[in-house]
Amino acid sequence: MKKFLLFSAASAMAIAATAQTVIVPPTVADAQTAGYEALWGDYKYGYVLPNETQLVDNDAIKVVMNNASTAKPGANISMSGINTTLFDRSFQMGSAAGYGSADPIYALEALSEGIKQPYAIFTVEAKVGGELALFSNRGSNKYTMYVWDATVNEEVGAYVLASSSHITDTKTLISKATVGLTEGHKYYIFGSETGANINLYEIVYTPYSSEKYSVTEFDATKYSTAILPPSLDDAKAAGYEALWGDYKYGYVLPNETVVADSEDLKVVMNNASTAKPGANVSMSGINTTLFDRAFQMGSAAGYGSADPVYALEALSEGIKQPYAIFTVEAKK
Incomplete structure (x- = not known):
């Protein structure tokens, strides 16, 4: 007992x-x-x-x-x-x-x-x-x-x-x-x-264990501006480089890509790196229940760092892979 x-x-x-x-x-x-x-x-x-x-x-x-x-x-x-x-x-x-x-x-x-x-x-x-x-x-x-x-x-x-x-x-x-x-x-x-x-x-x-936290759906129509990586078909049509040599893994999104420009905001993908001038968009290792692709994110800002970052170039210095960094202009 x-x-x-x-x-x-x-x-x-x-x-x-x-x-x-x-x-x-x-x-x-x-x-x-x-x-x-x-x-x-x-x-x-x-x-x-x-x-x-x-x-x-x-x-x-x-x-x-x-x-x-x-x-x-x-x-x-x-x-x-x-x-x-x-x-x-x-x-x-x-x-x-x-x-x-x-x-x-x-x-x-x-x-x-x-x-x-x-x-x-x-x-x-x-x-x-x-x-x-x-x-x-x-x-x-x-x-x-x-x-x-x-x-x-x-x-x-x-x-x-x-x-x-x-x-x-x-x-x-x-x-x-x-x-x-x-x-x-x-x-x-x-x-x-x-x-x-x-x-x-x-x-x-x-x-995170709560059912109230769990994501059960993603409906882009709920938002005024939905920001997602271009589809694989669109990437191929645009001639973007295959990720790790095969599109099954994803592709590399070039710097200066405008991923959204609406009446609410403008979003440009640009990591300011000449060594890694783009961002990996992954088709693997992701939540495939809800999504079929993802931006891979990272920067020179380490977790736990309190150092301020004053320039976009500083964020890309020393990053390991072509990671996505976004410049966002809020119109509202």
Whole structure:
């Protein structure tokens, strides 16, 4: 019986780790019950969430709100100036990381130094690998949402997400930024200091093992612009070089190939390399259930590197194969 109970507990944990976790601020009613301070003296505006508040701790992820500030030991939870169609409250986000700054952040304390208000900064521990999604907006202000992996680079850390947005319609439009988290790694989530706080409405964590993460279909008609490698037939017709001497493996897409040019954006494949002036498009070693070809990607930017890259040529220097690098011009 004892062995059966242990097996059952382990099975329950495995099942729980496949569930999707949705993280939102506590309700105003819960905040009042807990005795949290009213925002600007009235709960109609929101409340202040104390530092070290644990928002979730399950078999997939642990999330703690902590801006490491003794001067501003908490985070404003706003009930006003938000997307009231979908949400009634939001985390107010900001940090010492200024918009457009490329300075590395080595410690949580550095993020809170000099912030204007009690902003939310999160410490996240991924217990299983999965996809983290952040839903936010900020009126007419440009802003950036960051995720910093504090575990890589011998625990010096590195950015794994810097997603910039400029959504002017706060009441209806919301930006979604996603990033993959690695099992056993610790992360910081924070926003840029833009002179105005960012509204973060929801954090969603979906383990890769979850059926909600699994891709079941790919329908290009769902998107205004679908960007895919040219078909093998089109590559042959254009006279592109066969990959490794045989089209069964794929082909080499020449540099300066325009792969999309719509009313929304323009995408050009160009790795800026004269030594490897193209990109391998593979027909093998891919997910053949959904796709029959793939761009092969790579660059001189190593995983875990915090070094900034200022020129396209720097990305292709030293790459092992003809990898795809894209230049994208957003028209909207």
